Amino acid sequence: MTSPIVARAYPRKHFFVEMFTRDISLVDCILDLVDNAIDGLIRSQKIDLGASLLSQNDNQPPSSAIPSIISITYSDKEFTIEDNCGGLGLNEAETEAFNFGHSQDYHQEIENHQLGVYGVGLKRAIFKIGRHFKMVSRTLNDGFETMVDLDEWVKMDKKLEDWTFPLRELSSANKSSQAGTKITIKGLRGEVRTAISDPTFESRLNKSIAQTYALFLKRHVRIRLGDHDIEPTPIPFGASDEVKPSRAKLTEDGVTVLLVASITSLTANSQWTQNQAGWYVACNGRLIVTADKTELTGWGTGALPAFHSKYRGFVGLALFQSNDPLKLPWKTTKRGLNEESVVYQRARNQMNATARPIISFLNKMYPKDPVPESWARQIASDVAQVDVRMLAQKPDSTFSVNPKKKRQARTSVKIQFDADRADIEKIKKHIRRPDLSAGQVGKYVLDEYMKSEGLS
Amino acid sequence: MIDLTESYLAVQYSLRPAKQVERRMLVDALCLLAEIGFPVRDYQYTGMGSIHFVDFAMFHKFLGIKSMLSVELSNTIKNRVQFNAPYKNAVNVVTDKSIGDVIPDLPRTQPNLLWLDYDNVLSDYMLRDLSLAASLLPAGSLLLVTVDTEPPGKLDGNRKHTQHNYDAAYARQYYEQVAGDYVKPNRGDIDFGYNDLPRINIRAVSGAIRAGDYGRSDAKFHPLFNFQYADGHRMVTFGGMIATHKDIRRIRKSGLGTAVYTRFGYESDPCRICIPCLTRKEQMYLDEHMPKKEGWRPDAFELSEKEVEEYANIYRFFPAYAELFL
Numbered sequence: 001m002t003s004p005i006v007a008r009a010y011p012r013k014h015f016f017v018e019m020f021t022r023d024i025s026l027v028d029c030i031l032d033l034v035d036n037a038i039d040g041l042i043r044s045q046k047i048d049l050g051a052s053l054l055s056q057n058d059n060q061p062p063s064s065a066i067p068s069i070i071s072i073t074y075s076d077k078e079f080t081i082e083d084n085c086g087g088l089g090l091n092e093a094e095t096e097a098f099n100f101g102h103s104q105d106y107h108q109e110i111e112n113h114q115l116g117v118y119g120v121g122l123k124r125a126i127f128k129i130g131r132h133f134k135m136v137s138r139t140l141n142d143g144f145e146t147m148v149d150l151d152e153w154v155k156m157d158k159k160l161e162d163w164t165f166p167l168r169e170l171s172s173a174n175k176s177s178q179a180g181t182k183i184t185i186k187g188l189r190g191e192v193r194t195a196i197s198d199p200t201f202e203s204r205l206n207k208s209i210a211q212t213y214a215l216f217l218k219r220h221v222r223i224r225l226g227d228h229d230i231e232p233t234p235i236p237f238g239a240s241d242e243v244k245p246s247r248a249k250l251t252e253d254g255v256t257v258l259l260v261a262s263i264t265s266l267t268a269n270s271q272w273t274q275n276q277a278g279w280y281v282a283c284n285g286r287l288i289v290t291a292d293k294t295e296l297t298g299w300g301t302g303a304l305p306a307f308h309s310k311y312r313g314f315v316g317l318a319l320f321q322s323n324d325p326l327k328l329p330w331k332t333t334k335r336g337l338n339e340e341s342v343v344y345q346r347a348r349n350q351m352n353a354t355a356r357p358i359i360s361f362l363n364k365m366y367p368k369d370p371v372p373e374s375w376a377r378q379i380a381s382d383v384a385q386v387d388v389r390m391l392a393q394k395p396d397s398t399f400s401v402n403p404k405k406k407r408q409a410r411t412s413v414k415i416q417f418d419a420d421r422a423d424i425e426k427i428k429k430h431i432r433r434p435d436l437s438a439g440q441v442g443k444y445v446l447d448e449y450m451k452s453e454g455l456s
Numbered sequence: 457m458i459d460l461t462e463s464y465l466a467v468q469y470s471l472r473p474a475k476q477v478e479r480r481m482l483v484d485a486l487c488l489l490a491e492i493g494f495p496v497r498d499y500q501y502t503g504m505g506s507i508h509f510v511d512f513a514m515f516h517k518f519l520g521i522k523s524m525l526s527v528e529l530s531n532t533i534k535n536r537v538q539f540n541a542p543y544k545n546a547v548n549v550v551t552d553k554s555i556g557d558v559i560p561d562l563p564r565t566q567p568n569l570l571w572l573d574y575d576n577v578l579s580d581y582m583l584r585d586l587s588l589a590a591s592l593l594p595a596g597s598l599l600l601v602t603v604d605t606e607p608p609g610k611l612d613g614n615r616k617h618t619q620h621n622y623d624a625a626y627a628r629q630y631y632e633q634v635a636g637d638y639v640k641p642n643r644g645d646i647d648f649g650y651n652d653l654p655r656i657n658i659r660a661v662s663g664a665i666r667a668g669d670y671g672r673s674d675a676k677f678h679p680l681f682n683f684q685y686a687d688g689h690r691m692v693t694f695g696g697m698i699a700t701h702k703d704i705r706r707i708r709k710s711g712l713g714t715a716v717y718t719r720f721g722y723e724s725d726p727c728r729i730c731i732p733c734l735t736r737k738e739q740m741y742l743d744e745h746m747p748k749k750e751g752w753r754p755d756a757f758e759l760s761e762k763e764v765e766e767y768a769n770i771y772r773f774f775p776a777y778a779e780l781f782l
Contacts, residue, residue, distance in 0.1 A: 252673075301637075302584070302587035302588070302664065302668050303584050303585075303587040303588035303591060303668060304584065305580070305581075305584065342671075342673060344671075345670065345671025345672075346671050346672065346673065347671075348671055349591035349592060349668070349671050349672070350591075352587070352591060353559070353588060353591070354560070356556070356559070356588060357557060357560065360553075360554070360556075360557050398560055398561055
């Protein structure tokens with residue numbers, strides 16, 4: 001009896017270390033490490049994100065009193081992320097945390113909403129950043145340490161047993177404020193050294209963390225970058241006595257989707273800024289899409305028009321939540337959406353419906369014949385920024401505008417059109433009024449027409 | 457978004473025979489749907505009643521529909537629209553919103569009958585309304601759209617674009633602009649002939665509907681109607697049900713498929729409503745011989761086979777007009 005012929009389908013370390021890291025940016029890798037720390041917090045404190053993310057808590061302690069801190073520091077020599085968010089247990093380190101991808105059983109055991117999904121973020125981030133890493137983690141029960149020279153690790157790739165990292169058992173943390181993880185990465189890759197030497201890198205990382213974790217910051221965790229705390233950047237929803245935002249909720253296959261949309265509050269100089277406008281999408285509280293104005297969130301497809309600058313007052317959030325993070329529509333990089341996800345397709349239909357009345361309102365603000373300071377503009381200027389948590393607590397509603405103040409209806413309309421310069425000059429000469437501007441000539445001609453036809 | 461279109465001034469609505477045949481066919485279809493268990497009487501009808509409300513009166517009288525919403529965005533004849541609304545306890549009238557703006561607020565727990573009865577040539581906002589409706593209406597709902605398929609837009613010098621000065625390149629440009637992805641790419645001007653316009657419109661509206669129901673797992677749009685008619689302007693009405701698999705099985709088993717006016721495919725040949733020009737006496741003679749037997753032609757006067765066939769298809773739905781002195 002001959003043995004069956006088989007084709008090898010082995011994983012290769014070289015692929016994971018050198019190629020798998022090309023599909024994700026350095027900033028997104030750092031966010032993956034932050035996700036790991038926040039998941040430690042969710043595990044150790046048994047936080048129910050489903051209930052707590054959008055709850056309004058008037059007794060919220062001041063930011064400085066929140067004990068859980070994630071600190072990120074870097075130089076051209078090393079990158080460090082350290083937290084006191086509960087740590088990773090020895091057993092999980094031995095059996096799950098360093099695998100490339102989670103087993104099916106692992107997903108069935110998850111009880112709370114969390115940010116870790118695919119089981120690749122931690123390793124990919126380390127491989128992306130440098131060639132040597134040390135990870136020390138302590139929980140209240142046990143602890144471990146691992147140190148790896150990746151160049152040496154890659155060389156050993158003959159059998160499945162080579163796919164391990166050496167662990168050393170450590171004592172447990174004495175108290176919960178000391179339970180946490182520290183990852184130090186040295187031998188930074190050339191591209192990473194170049195990226196972090198860019199003077200804008202820190203502000204981009206700061207901005208990205210401030211937006212991505214806006215629902216966690218100042219509530220569950222503090223994130224420090226270098227020597228300062230990162231302040232959350234809330235999504236700029238606007239509301240007023242006259243403007244009621246849209247809110248809708250739907251459930252599909254174990255995923256709850258909350259949709260909130262409104263117009264944004266105006267900036268200090270009474271403007272809407274286009275870079276804040278669009279749809280925001282979050283999974284279990286973590287932002288994965290920011291201010292999107294593309295077909296990804298329905299603009300220019302089916303029920304929504306293509307984004308136009310007149311819609312720069314629109315802002316919406318789609319928040320997907322589930323105990324099983326695999327059911328959420330995020331990609332492995334957590335930047336962007338899996339558009340084919342059934343739950344996202346269903347939600348997008350409702351997103352279009354939620355956006356529709358706001359688009360109609362913004363269309364009224366910019367009619368074909370512009371009226372200076374139309375009633376819609378006045379209403380928009382009275383809108384003040386509100387917290388998404390406040391909107392989330394309201395019952396389902398459709399965006400509506402109910403003017404309470406009596407506003408004088410305008411009876412005039414502004415006219416603008418192209419006229420031949422020579423014609424304007426001819427008219428000025430004809431009526432012997434060389435002092436008139438082109439606009440005044442237009443007005444004069446209209447007045448004369450009204451008079452001559454007996455219409456005025 | 458445009459104001460209430462002005463065909464209400466140009467046309468005495470109840471006297472548009474082809475449109476009236478279409479309405480009667482729809483009523484007939486809705487009766488058949490009610491017979492196989494669809495609770496048509498409890499549907500909410502949302503339409504564009506103008507100042508005539510003909511469809512509202514028919515759906516209330518013949519089908520018993522008692523929850524009705526007429527949406528006609530108007531700045532100029534709000535009071536006139538309100539004044540003419542029949543059955544005040546059954547018909548609500550909205551004049552400060554376009555029909556697309558009310559779609560998100562239509563009932564989600566009971567089926568709807570929504571008729572986007574535009575009397576303009578196709579525009580991008582109509583397609584967005586359709587997508588939105590196809591994505592939101594609950595299973596069992598009926599969705600209909602009517603558009604004018606005369607040549608679109610105005611030519612250079614503000615000349616009206618008609619069959620007689622038809623410009624295929626201009627029409628192609630227009631439809632590619634308003635219907636974009638729904639009009640198949642790489643088509644030449646030759647595919648945008650005057651006679652192609654109804655088909656192009658059907659392709660655009662069905663594309664918008666499919667884009668809308670794309671993300672749905674509970675139900676999909678199932679075509680039922682594809683009418684073409686002309687009481688002056690050439691119009692098309694395309695429609696169907698947001699149907700579950702069970703709904704589709706029920707419809708296929710019913711007599712709806714054998715009705716002369718139903719069309720179950722996106723690409724089906726349309727039901728062309730042609731109104732033969734007949735005297736009252738001729739009509740009475742023809743009615744005596746209906747339903748006609750295969751190959752029957754009148755002996756008493758000359759009428760082509762085609763004309764007899766056209767009449768046989770619509771005689772049940774043909775309105776009778778007479779002058780009354782009240």
